[in-house]
Amino acid sequence: MKLRSAVSLLILLGALVGCAPSSQSGLPTGSPIDGEPSLSDDGSIPVLTCDPLPLPDVVPTFTGPWASDFDREYRLASSQMTRDILEDSRITVAENAELDNAYIQCMTNLGFTNVEIYADGSGSIDVPPELAGQFESLDHSCDCSVGWSSVSAIYHEMQGNPDNVDSVEIMVQCLIRVGLEPPGYLPHQYLDDLNAGIFDDMVGDDSMKFFRCNADPAHAKWP
Secondary structure (H helix, E strand, O other), X not given: OEEEEOOOOEOOOOXXXXXXXXXXXXXXXXXXXXXXXXXXXXOOXXXXXXXXXXXOOOOOOOOOOOHHHHHHHHHHOXXXXXXXXXXXXXXXXXXXXXXXXXXXXXXXXXXXXXXXXXXXXXXXXXXXXXXXXXXXXXXXXHHHHXXXXXXXXXXHHHHHOOOOOOHHHHHHHHHHHOOOOOOOOOHHHHHHHHHOOOHHHOOHHHHHHHXXXXXXXXXXXXX
């Protein structure tokens, strides 16, 4: 998440979190998602804790290459919305958009502006000076409210790697497919080249080939 104005840093998806016990709406008690948040006695915005919901009597049996990730995040889920999305072992475009919109609404209700989430799961947000010191904790609270980062992380990983192939192996396959590396190029060679900064120095078509594989190793093609 790129923060504009008072703060400037990049937060990447991938920190999979769980959140507080939920209300009957399926969101943690005190969630700011549906309207203006209630303030603490000192005037600050309260921060939600992230504890999983109680598990139902029957936990779904997840299937497919990402089954273990679905099972883990289902058990850690802090909102019923998250569990409803995960229970059928898939995350649709519409379901991911629903979570994006819920997170955006939550952050907007807390006083942040121009909250955007892009197609790749990254995003940007304008942070007013009075909230700069609370950004991380409030972002965490909204994440708890909807389970955004955990589900969105799986969704975007599945788009780029639907068969859940080892990330190094799928990158090597892509580099060979686009013609950046020769047939027979091996994972350990890729890791050596990566650590040596070989790909950082590429220019022109080679740089673009690496960029495409890095962005979508399962589907990238050249030209």
